[in-house]
Amino acid sequence: MTQTPWLGCIADDYTGGTDVAAALRGSGLSTALVFGVPEPDLPVPDNEVVVVALKTRTTPPGEAVQQTLDTLRWLKKGGAQQYYVKYCSTFDSTPAGNIGPVVDAVLDELGEEATVLCPASPEHGRTVFQGHLFVNDQLLSESSMATHPLTPMTDSDLRRVLAPQSTHPVGHLSRECLVGGSQVAQPRLDELRGQGIRHIIADAVDDTDLLTLAAATSSWRVTTGGAGLARAHGEVRAGQNPPAVPATLPKGAAVIIAGSCSSATQGQVANARALFPSYRLSPSNGDTPESLWEEAQAWLDSAPTDVPVMVYATASAEERALTQHVFGDKTGTVLEEVLAKAARHAVNRGARRVVVAGGETSGAVVQALGVRSVLVGQEAERGVPWCLTTGEEPIALLLKSGNFGLPDLLTRAVTQP
Numbered sequence: 001m002t003q004t005p006w007l008g009c010i011a012d013d014y015t016g017g018t019d020v021a022a023a024l025r026g027s028g029l030s031t032a033l034v035f036g037v038p039e040p041d042l043p044v045p046d047n048e049v050v051v052v053a054l055k056t057r058t059t060p061p062g063e064a065v066q067q068t069l070d071t072l073r074w075l076k077k078g079g080a081q082q083y084y085v086k087y088c089s090t091f092d093s094t095p096a097g098n099i100g101p102v103v104d105a106v107l108d109e110l111g112e113e114a115t116v117l118c119p120a121s122p123e124h125g126r127t128v129f130q131g132h133l134f135v136n137d138q139l140l141s142e143s144s145m146a147t148h149p150l151t152p153m154t155d156s157d158l159r160r161v162l163a164p165q166s167t168h169p170v171g172h173l174s175r176e177c178l179v180g181g182s183q184v185a186q187p188r189l190d191e192l193r194g195q196g197i198r199h200i201i202a203d204a205v206d207d208t209d210l211l212t213l214a215a216a217t218s219s220w221r222v223t224t225g226g227a228g229l230a231r232a233h234g235e236v237r238a239g240q241n242p243p244a245v246p247a248t249l250p251k252g253a254a255v256i257i258a259g260s261c262s263s264a265t266q267g268q269v270a271n272a273r274a275l276f277p278s279y280r281l282s283p284s285n286g287d288t289p290e291s292l293w294e295e296a297q298a299w300l301d302s303a304p305t306d307v308p309v310m311v312y313a314t315a316s317a318e319e320r321a322l323t324q325h326v327f328g329d330k331t332g333t334v335l336e337e338v339l340a341k342a343a344r345h346a347v348n349r350g351a352r353r354v355v356v357a358g359g360e361t362s363g364a365v366v367q368a369l370g371v372r373s374v375l376v377g378q379e380a381e382r383g384v385p386w387c388l389t390t391g392e393e394p395i396a397l398l399l400k401s402g403n404f405g406l407p408d409l410l411t412r413a414v415t416q417p
């Protein structure tokens, strides 16, 4: 039986897409995952939820808006009834965007007045209280996100972070209202909307808060947040029939590609480096993007194919400060491109398991591999599902958000049968 999607979800990066797809699938809904802006004539998959993962977190805002609107129109044409804008649980953005411009564009396109914004993902230690975002017991601005290479988060007050990203009023739904249940939260939300508040930053410190928020906004056409609120929406919707997930991974060589500099990834890279042959991209004076790639390629060509190998750029903030002058503002993009080429080269040499650390890095790798859609499989860890390409020679991709996972996640991923 064909069906039109109940929910169309647009994620601003590829790891965010896999995270939210796993959450919605975990809540019992059949979920498709597509990478990149879909061609207009591509049929919308026959699933309760369709997630489209874009690479728009750090593009210029105009580009992020255009890609989001093209995707939204495709989902709308496919009959999606409600929409979810997924951004990072650490609210990764800059004063220019892209959360504000993208959310405003989605609301305008659909003729909606207001939405909630709630990045909380309590299972990963991300909570929002009094409008402030916490990472475990630290304020966002005191966590390692303060020195993120692309989106340093130096303010924890989400109202203040969002205000310069939109010309519309920003308000706040306090936890107090959520504790009262949706019969308290719902009228308060109506009141805020009535006051002309367009962006309602919602507190949530646990899954019960998220369920209450999801119930109170279950009829809203647009809601936004991390994977936590999306999962809660799925649970309120009570899906019952997710198709079985592919349980086995294709056989073949494995490669780890790490571009994230987040603290969890630094530990995971150290763990993998102690066990497998590895190569680090470390720009030095006189290097060009081409020379960086040629050296990496030569290393891969001489690397064994019967054990997992790793190519990485992961570095601490101090190490980055020493090398950043070589490519200046372009450092992130240059490294992403070289890492993506390394992934493609490894696949051409027979790798069938590609484990990537970092959202932007994952976007670059998936684009270089030309992967447009995947089956969402078992989670290697919460929020990090295996993604399986279809076709004659399937590849298993694990796209790991920078800050997710235990210290041995990368190692486990390349060694598990």
Ligand SMILES: Nc1ncnc2c1ncn2[C@@H]1O[C@H](COP(=O)(O)OP(=O)(O)O)[C@@H](O)[C@H]1O
Pocket: 149, 150, 259, 260, 261, 262, 265, 313, 314, 315, 319, 320, 323, 324, 331, 332, 333, 334, 335, 336, 357, 358, 359, 360, 361, 362, 400, 401, 402, 403
């Ligand atoms: N040594 C380095 N110096 C500067 N930037 C780096 C370095 N290593 C990686 N990067 C860049 O940091 C960014 C990390 O972003 P991303 O892959 O999204 O990771 P995360 O998921 O932790 O946010 C990428 O653009 C990557 O190329």
Ligand SMILES: O=C(O)[C@@H](O)C(=O)COP(=O)(O)O
Pocket: 013, 015, 016, 017, 019, 020, 087, 088, 089, 090, 121, 226, 227, 358, 359, 360, 400, 401, 402, 403
């Ligand atoms: O919400 C989250 O934390 C993740 O789903 C996510 O968006 C990851 O982004 P990166 O840390 O840049 O991989």
